[in-house]
Every structure is written in C-alpha cells, then in structure tokens.
Amino acid sequence: MSSRVCKHCGSSDIDVDQARGDAVCMGCGSVLEDNIIVSEVEFVETGGGGSLAVGQFVSSEGGLKNPTFGDGHFSGMGSESRAQTLQRAKQHINTLGHQLQMNQHCLDTAFNFYKMALNKSLTRGRKSDHIMAACIYLVCRTEGTPHMLLDLSDILQVCYQCSAVKNDFKF
Known part of the structure; x- marks a missing residue:
C-alpha cells in the first residue's frame, strides 16, 4: 500500500513491488511506475584495484532520457x-x-596547465597543492621568471627534497 493516488481511476490502492521495481494500481491495473530506482549505491572493484559505482543516475528534474551505468553514473554529476x-x-x-608577485598572464597560464593536467588525469593520487605549485613552477621555467622551486616549497611549507613532493612535480 502507498499514499499515492492513481491518475487514471483515482484509487489509492497502489501496490509497490520493490523486487519487480514497479507500482501498479489495484483498482484499474495501470502501471504507474516501472524501473523504480533504489536509493542504495553498490560499488564493485575494478581490475586495477579501483572502485566503480554501479547503478543508474536519475536527475532530480527527471530530464535524463537514457540513464547510463558504471562510469556514466558520474557523468551527470561530474560537471558540477x-x-x-x-x-x-x-x-x-x-x-x-600573488605571494610570489607573479603577473596575471603567468597565473592564467598556470591555470591552463592545471586544466590540461586534470583532463589527462595527471592529478589523481597527488596532493592538489603540489599539482598547482607544479603548474606555477612550470610557468616560472617557461617564462623565465626568477622564482625557484624552493620559493614554492617555502610558501607551501613542505620540504622540496622529500621524495613525495618531487614526484608530484613530475608529470
């Protein structure tokens, strides 16, 4: 039983079957809903040791005509x-x-490098501060500014000789 009302006959005797994923009016037999999506999220392990959400993405506006599975689950929410x-x-x-007193052209170029790194998935598994600093450092080298890696490590308060930091500065 449900508190829903059939739009065809006005009956409130609605049978919701979670196993079949549908809602049927017991008065006139109309199928009111089918493919009802459960609120549970299931994750599966991929071959590379990662995880993947399995299920359908359903927009709150109801505008998604062709729901997708697997990686597509993140595509609807990923843009935001x-x-x-x-x-x-x-x-x-x-x-x-600005702490390094760099001009806006250099900062815009560093941001473009960051966007390229993000699009190529080079940011995964690395600290975002280190990635952004690496992009700034890349601009410093390409534009010939007088900044050194030591300047960035001072601002971030990290040891630039530490192996983890050095690895993040390599793309």
Missing part, C-alpha cells in the same frame, strides 16, 4: 564537481602566484 574543482584551483593558483 569539475567546475568546483577548477574554481578552487584557480583561487589557489592566484593566491600562490
């Missing part, structure tokens, strides 16, 4: 998350660059 990531990166790059 990516925009936030890029916004935070731009702010952080600008903050770091």
Whole structure:
C-alpha cells in the first residue's frame, strides 16, 4: 500500500513491488511506475584495484532520457564537481602566484596547465597543492621568471627534497 493516488481511476490502492521495481494500481491495473530506482549505491572493484559505482543516475528534474551505468553514473554529476574543482584551483593558483608577485598572464597560464593536467588525469593520487605549485613552477621555467622551486616549497611549507613532493612535480 502507498499514499499515492492513481491518475487514471483515482484509487489509492497502489501496490509497490520493490523486487519487480514497479507500482501498479489495484483498482484499474495501470502501471504507474516501472524501473523504480533504489536509493542504495553498490560499488564493485575494478581490475586495477579501483572502485566503480554501479547503478543508474536519475536527475532530480527527471530530464535524463537514457540513464547510463558504471562510469556514466558520474557523468551527470561530474560537471558540477569539475567546475568546483577548477574554481578552487584557480583561487589557489592566484593566491600562490600573488605571494610570489607573479603577473596575471603567468597565473592564467598556470591555470591552463592545471586544466590540461586534470583532463589527462595527471592529478589523481597527488596532493592538489603540489599539482598547482607544479603548474606555477612550470610557468616560472617557461617564462623565465626568477622564482625557484624552493620559493614554492617555502610558501607551501613542505620540504622540496622529500621524495613525495618531487614526484608530484613530475608529470
């Protein structure tokens, strides 16, 4: 039983079967809903040791005509998350660059390097501060500014000789 009302006959006797994933009016037999999506999320392990969400993404507006599975689950939500990531990166790059007294052209170029690294998935498994600093350092080398890696490590308060930091500065 449910508190729903059939739009065909007005009956409130609705049978919701979670196993079949449908809702049927017991008065007139109309199928009111089918392919009802459960609120549970299931993760499976991939061959490379990662994890992957399995299921359908359902938009709150109901505008998704062709739901997708697996990696597609993240595609509907990923654009919003990516925009936030890029916004935070731009702010952080600008903050770091202003501490080094870099001009806006250099900061924009560093942000473009960050976007390229993000698109090529070179940011996964690395600290975002280190990636952004590496992008700034890349601009320093290509534009010939007088900044050194030591300057960036001082601002980030990390040891630039530490192996983890050195590895993050290599793409």
